[in-house]
């Protein structure tokens with residue numbers, strides 16, 4: 001696997017484009033879901049949060065967008081709740097009920113939800129008072145069943161758009177491929 005993440009691209013789209021093959025390389029062959037979620041959370045964080053200053057500057061010049069990500073992580077479906085998985089960022093709530101908050105709604109509706117202003121989203125769960133906008137992307141099996149969600153928070157309103165939706169859904173799809181691999185029976189010997 002790759003040993004060092006290369007962060008490249010002036011715009012958000014370019015950064016995702018450079019990031020996706022690196023995510024594929026890192027999770028390729030690894031069937032453990034938690035390990036893959038942990039590395040994906042880290043790589044997204046390194047690309048869009050740790051280097052947010054330069055991205056902010058570039059995006060102001062290029063598209064006017066400024067992510068300022070402050071939390072990236074996964075919640076896994078366990079029985080009838082979402083349970084906190086690998087993440088980067090401040091302390092977060094451990095469990096979210098079906099249909100509750102943005103995460104629970106994305107699970108229930110089985111679709112990506114972009115919230116431009118969390119204060120205007122009824123039932124938003126404020127894990128951090130600094131969160132201003134959010135995107136939640138479901139991870140689905142072929143059957144359509146949601147087995148996890150990817151949740152990203154920003155300290156700025158309107159941080160997420162269709163560029164994020166498109167690329168994050170692709171990334172979520174890659175993790176699904178690995179999940180299916182993990183269900184293959186063990187080979188003898």
Ligand code: SME
Nearest residue numbers: 092101102103124125127
């Ligand atoms: N805001 C989320 C809860 C999870 S935290 O943001 C990490 C929600 O409303 O579901």
